[in-house]
Amino acid sequence: MRIVLFTGKGGVGKSTVAAGTAALAARAGHRTLVLSTDAAHSLGDAFGADVGAEPTEVAERLFVQQVDAQLRFEQSWADVQGYLLSVLDVAGVDPVAAEELTVIPGAEEVLALLELRLHALSDEWDVIVVDCAPTAETLRLLALPEALGWYMQRVFPTQQRVMKALRPALSRAVGVPMPNGTVFEAIERLHGELGEVHALLAGPSASVRIVMTPEQVVLAEARRSYTSLSLFGYRVDGVVANRIFPADGADDWRARWVVAQDAVLAEVDESFAGLPIWRSEYRAVEPVGVGALAALADDLYGDDDPLVTPVGDGPFRVTRTSEGAVLHLALPFVTRTEVGLARHHDELVVSVGSYRRLLTLPAGLARLRVDRARVVDGELRVRFREPDAEPAAATPGGTR
Structure with missing residues (x-):
């Protein structure tokens, strides 16, 4: 349907x-x-x-x-x-x-x-x-x-x-x-x-x-x-x-x-x-x-075709890396200064202007720690790593 x-x-x-x-x-x-x-x-x-x-x-x-x-x-x-x-x-x-x-x-x-x-x-x-x-x-x-x-x-x-x-x-x-x-x-x-x-x-x-x-x-x-x-x-x-x-x-x-x-x-x-x-x-x-x-x-x-089913992964997806995983969330027209990011237990809180979304992380991500977040080409990318992994060096474009 x-x-x-x-x-x-x-x-x-x-x-x-x-x-x-x-x-x-x-x-x-x-x-x-x-x-x-x-x-x-x-x-x-x-x-x-x-x-x-x-x-x-x-x-x-x-x-x-x-x-x-x-x-x-x-x-x-x-x-x-x-x-x-x-x-x-x-x-x-x-x-x-x-x-x-x-x-x-x-x-x-x-x-x-x-x-x-x-x-x-x-x-x-x-x-x-x-x-x-x-x-x-x-x-x-x-x-x-x-x-x-x-x-x-x-x-x-x-x-x-x-x-x-x-x-x-x-x-x-x-x-x-x-x-x-x-x-x-x-x-x-x-x-x-x-x-x-x-x-x-x-x-x-x-x-x-x-x-x-x-x-x-x-x-x-x-x-x-x-x-x-x-x-x-x-x-x-x-x-x-x-x-x-x-x-x-x-x-x-x-x-x-x-x-x-x-x-x-x-x-x-x-x-x-x-x-x-x-x-x-x-x-x-x-x-x-x-x-x-x-x-x-x-x-x-x-x-x-006005009813063609959209292709692709949609605005939210998770990719795996050798060190952990990366969460991708499409945020068109947004710059890094407009994005607020916080971690609370197994939730990731993303704020853009007056809107706030609470993302309940799947078990595979919940056990990892947030290592770095960036806004690249209208997409928020949050990198997760194992708790005992070395933290990534600070890079331009990161969110707080």
Whole structure:
């Protein structure tokens, strides 16, 4: 099964490009689902069809679903929310306000991704196209499973045992109910499901496609997205430069836009060298409906296969050396001064700007010590050696 996620800054046309790609997949004979995890659903508008919370067939072999995040929220968070409501009730909080307070910001977008897991497990689809939330929200939700991992592995089991043993005493002492087993089970289940989503999306059959318009602000965000997605282990397989003004027959106003866009597009070619860069011109009318969307995607991809499986090792790999091993992590556009690196037991903590990734090292690396780290050609390389090996001499380009 092939999974393609589309993301980008709000308003760049990612829903249209995602819908067109799905239309091509269905036309090629694949059982295709295009799924929106964006709270501001627009797939129904793109297809010109009524689309609901269940897969809706809009053409032969083509189904569309706009995830009912509220339903998934109730299914996955009900036990935890019920406990939080009981605590707020004891504290005298108004029931309506309490219900609002128990909804974690961003939870709906995260839980919408659980729908993707269910579809992947169902074996009903050959292709799943995901219309993601705008870039910042996508990065936050894709990073969540790994961010929760440390807490779930180290703190949660101890906390669960303490609560089980001391629940009656703590309830009397603090005057509020303590969480019971079903609350902990719900949290464990949610974490496990999100971990499966992460493994699915970081796997060899999944990739992310960045959609952008040829504007400097949008290009800057696209570059940051490429770096951050690579940091968290997600493979970017191409960039779509959308809404390009055609040069033919342009009046003075549009001619200035053509010149400005050409300058940005030259930077796009330099920024994403090595990746496919597909270009889509502004169309005379808005593409609505399966036929118009398929025509847009035809022009966009040309002779390229829009569903080709990415090749290579992805942004994260480990190579063995005679002295130990080297961990490679792609960090495009990053210099050594922007990277923070720390070792904590069997974890490697990598920071780039406001984003931080905790890499749990496999047993073969965990027993080794970090000998040296460098950023070379947009790639972080961390060398590991045997604990008793001689340390490497300091070299330019090392990170801290």
